[in-house]
Amino acid sequence: MDIHQYYMIIYLMSYFGLIIGVRSIILFKQTRINASKGFGKQSKTKRAERIIQAALFLMIIIGLNYTFFEPNYKYFFPIKFLELGWLKTIGFTIGICGILITFIAQLQMKNSWRLGIDEQEKLELITSGLFSITRNPIYLSLGISFIGFFLIAPNIGSIIFLILMFYGIAQKVNDEQEFLAGKFGEEYEKYRSNVNKWI
Template sequence: MLLFTYLILYFLLVFVLRSILLWRKTGINSLTFKKTDNAHDYNGKVFIFITIFELVVVGIYAFKNEWYEYLLPIWYLENPFLQKIGWTLLVISLIVVWISQSQMANSWRIGIDENNKTKLVTNGMFSISRNPIFLGIMIANIGLFLVIPNTFTLLITSLSTLSMNTQIRLEEEFLKREFGNEYIQYAEKVRRWI
């Protein structure tokens, strides 16, 4: 139950609340994915699928314990020490994502915004990683897997990793077009992940 509550709070804080704050401040919708079939919008559909899939898996763990065996637990990873590491990573993830979103301020979006001009953020967390929000989400995925190690949380982590890496490359191409040499010089100094 605690894990499910945490996951709901995580989504509410880093996606819903952040989107509302941006909307109130700028009038801009942070969600940029549309219903086309291009790579960017398709990847948005993959993000939504992974999120729903994650909620279902954690919901089964929290509310239907008798079904948990169908998630194919990896029993040799089920121990209190790894669970504590997992919970620590989940908390670190929330902190990293929240700080990174705060540092992006009005430039934060969910996806690529080709309609509203933003500024290139290179300070704070972005001086350590070009993608600290995705890094934070990756940390959360690993944490989730350690808290409830099963085949489906491993699949969520794998799908999320592929989807994030695709999104990062799409965003990099956009940022090169949008900011040109400024982004290229930044990318030469700061690594993609860490």
């Protein structure tokens, strides 16, 4: 196993361990709320979340084959001119930085953070910290981390993963904006007029 395969292991463990696992545990310990309670259940976000789930499944398959089943990796059609050690190192750095920023943004959401829209729970509109710079710091930093994933394992499968993920995130952001506008009304509209959707 070479250093780049270790990059992949660390990336996947950080992604699923930190921003899904650890953050969900913190929320549950503080509130007894299951972070995934609303994920995939609300009709307005179900399609976007299914696309995101498919993309994550593809990411796991690519990562496992890249790391542990190297002979199979050729079936994802590696992009040879991007298979450069220094580019993989940049990808790993970008990926981990994106994951860390995502985790910080999740913590700044406090007890309002969820994996999906949960219409029954009492939520607070977060407008401070990273949310004062962009309305979607979690999704923005995730997108950056996914570009890092692609650079670690540049192949056609990873391009499909990026397309699915970016499309799913764009749909989910639109669904969440609609939900927040309905829940917080004028307060959200004021926030939306002062802070950009992305950057």
